[in-house]
Amino acid sequence: MAISDFFCPQTTSIVAKRERRKEARPGELLNAALDLFVEKGFAATRVEEVAARAGVSKGTLFLYFPSKEELFKAVVRENISGRFKAWNDEFEAFEGNTCEMLCYCMNSWWERVGATKTSGITKLMMSEAKNFPELAAFYQHEVVLPGQSLIRRILQRGMDRGEFRPLDLDYAVYSVVAPMIFLMLSRHAVGACVPAHVELDPKKYIATQLSTILYGLRLSPGDMEPSQEIPQA
The missing domain is CATH 1.10.10.60 (Homeodomain-like)
Structure with missing residues (x-):
């Protein structure tokens, strides 16, 4: 041998x-x-x-x-923007009503992104975007716009199916986005958003926000037409 x-x-x-x-x-x-x-x-x-x-x-x-x-961009693609295709595929396959879809969207997003270290990227962008406009533009294109587009699709589905009242989608998307941004910031900046002695339960928080959002979105018998003005107090 x-x-x-x-x-x-x-x-x-x-x-x-x-x-x-x-x-x-x-x-x-x-x-x-x-x-x-x-x-x-x-x-x-x-x-x-x-x-x-x-x-x-x-x-x-x-x-x-x-x-x-380029390293930062790769981190964003790996942890956030690279997932949008799968999330949109889930939208296409979802069989429940749109209220159930929105509940699933917010809770699953928290489990997959918000509750992980990845959510710290949002806080980073909010604090440093003005100093790095190229990265801010990249984040807008890769994360913000696709995220808002998916939420718009959910809200549009609710309107098309007669489950949600007519909405101005340019603004309605922020009814969903804003509470989740607050929850992320509270996770990464304890004391700045929520007093340090308060333990914010994410599941209870999301359930409460969903209750408020869905109450406002649902179309009920006797709802006034979109063209009607709300009387001033």
């Missing part, structure tokens, strides 16, 4: 480990970047820190992401 026969299995194993490690690096970098962006913000996060937390060199990071801006 040749000496090489003794070493080939070990060499193969080492090569396989290196290949797996190389394939894992983008994911590890994105996880490390998400952690640091949420902890420190975009401006204060340095690529050296991301690389160190992922266990690679700065040069390795730049092989995958040529700048901190």
Whole structure:
């Protein structure tokens, strides 16, 4: 038996480990970047820190992401905007009424995004958007507009099926968005939005918001026509 026969299995194993490690690096970098962006913000996060937390060199990071801006965009796509196709597919397949759809939308969004570290990206964008207009435009295009579009589809479905009263969708979408933004901010800025001694239960909060929203959205017998004006007090 040749000496090489003794070493080939070990060499193969080492090569396989290196290949797996190389394939894992983008994911590890994105996880490390998400952690640091949420902890420190975009401006204060340095690529050296991301690389160190992922266990690679700065040069390795730049092989995958040529700048901190591109790294941030990849984090957003990986954790938020890349999911919109699946979320729209769920919209198409949903069989319940639109009230049930909205309840599902808000609760599942909280479980998948809001309750995770990813929700810290929203706080980051709200605090740093003016200083980084290119990233703000990217976030608008990748997250804000697709998110609002999906909510519009839900509300339009309710109107089309005679479940919701006629709505100005340009403004109605914020009835759904605003409570969820508040919940995210309360998670990442305890004391700023909610007193530190108050423990905000996300499920109870969402249930209460849904009750208020759906009460206002539902079309009931005897509702006045959209053209009628509400009498002034």
